[in-house]
Amino acid sequence: MRTVRIMVSAALLPLLAGGCIRTTASVVTAPFKVAGQAADWATTSQDEADRNFGCEMRKKEAREGRERRDWQKRCRKDPENCGAYDGYVAGRDN
Numbered sequence: 001m002r003t004v005r006i007m008v009s010a011a012l013l014p015l016l017a018g019g020c021i022r023t024t025a026s027v028v029t030a031p032f033k034v035a036g037q038a039a040d041w042a043t044t045s046q047d048e049a050d051r052n053f054g055c056e057m058r059k060k061e062a063r064e065g066r067e068r069r070d071w072q073k074r075c076r077k078d079p080e081n082c083g084a085y086d087g088y089v090a091g092r093d094n
Helices: 002-017 020-042 046-077
Strands: none
Touching: none
């Protein structure tokens, strides 16, 4: 008789618990999900790295363009003292 009660109780437990089992499963898996999200935030994907590199190069090329235009303007005003461009060049470590 006692075993029958235990078996019936065990069979009814999921019905009585309802959403508790699902909640328990969520609580158990939450730390793993948080750790995975933190790892995603901490690392840089290849697409993101490429996008950042492209943005950086565009900024450097814009700076080079401004400096070359200024150099050309100075050369037009004083061609005697104008040598080769030795200003900023994008892509070269300055």
